[in-house]
Amino acid sequence: MYVCVCNGVTERQIRQEVAAGARRLEDLQDRLSVATCCGQCRDYALELLERELAGRLAVAV
Numbered sequence: 001m002y003v004c005v006c007n008g009v010t011e012r013q014i015r016q017e018v019a020a021g022a023r024r025l026e027d028l029q030d031r032l033s034v035a036t037c038c039g040q041c042r043d044y045a046l047e048l049l050e051r052e053l054a055g056r057l058a059v060a061v
């Protein structure tokens with residue numbers, strides 16, 4: 001599913017970037033350009049990032 005229509009960024013790409021080390025929204029912006037145009041996707045991209053990071057912490061504990 002697309003998260004950022006402006007830049008064609010999908011949930012899958014965000015998950016892949018978190019797996020590759022992205023930890024902040026700025027990391028995703030640098031790597032994928034998500035939330036760098038109209039900004040409508042910013043909140044959801046951040047939510048997805050936080051959810052992925054929380055899931056990784058739960059697995060690591």
Ligand code: FES
Pocket residue numbers: 003004005006007034035036037038039040041042
């Ligand atoms: S939908 Fe992501 S910047 Fe516009």
